Amino acid sequence: MPYDIYAEKIILNYEHPHNKGVLKDADTRFKEYNQVCGDEIEVYIKINNKKIKDIKFIGRGCAISMASASMITDFIKGKSIKEIEEYNVDTVKNILGMDPGPVRMKCATLSLRAIKEAVEKYKLEK
Numbered sequence: 001m002p003y004d005i006y007a008e009k010i011i012l013n014y015e016h017p018h019n020k021g022v023l024k025d026a027d028t029r030f031k032e033y034n035q036v037c038g039d040e041i042e043v044y045i046k047i048n049n050k051k052i053k054d055i056k057f058i059g060r061g062c063a064i065s066m067a068s069a070s071m072i073t074d075f076i077k078g079k080s081i082k083e084i085e086e087y088n089v090d091t092v093k094n095i096l097g098m099d100p101g102p103v104r105m106k107c108a109t110l111s112l113r114a115i116k117e118a119v120e121k122y123k124l125e126k
């Protein structure tokens with residue numbers, strides 16, 4: 001896929017984010033900040049049988065952080081806790097279909113960091 005199609009996908013996800021909102025019956029939640037800009041994302045996750053049953057997020061941030069939250073939350077549904085623990089920067093590049101570069105990578109991984117922390121918190125509390 002050419003680069004501009006990936007860029008278009010990011011703009012679409014920024015303008016029309018998927019999974020935006022709060023899960024009232026979430027099993028775990030976590031708010032993560034980007035220390036550099038102060039932007040934040042809070043994720044709400046419902047877990048069943050060690051798998052992500054549902055996920056939503058709220059927050060504010062740049063186009064990359066919001067678009068990647070939309071795309072990553074789509075991707076994460078149905079995945080196991082073990083799979084999530086293994087996801088990293090390369091996973092985010094694959095989901096976005098591009099490498100946003102070292103500076104924007106902190107924006108792109110904001111939601112994944114929140115998801116990983118929420119899952120870790122869930123494991124500690126169980």
Ligand code: FES
Binds near residue numbers: 110
């Ligand atoms: Fe704040 Fe991207 S500039 S998350």
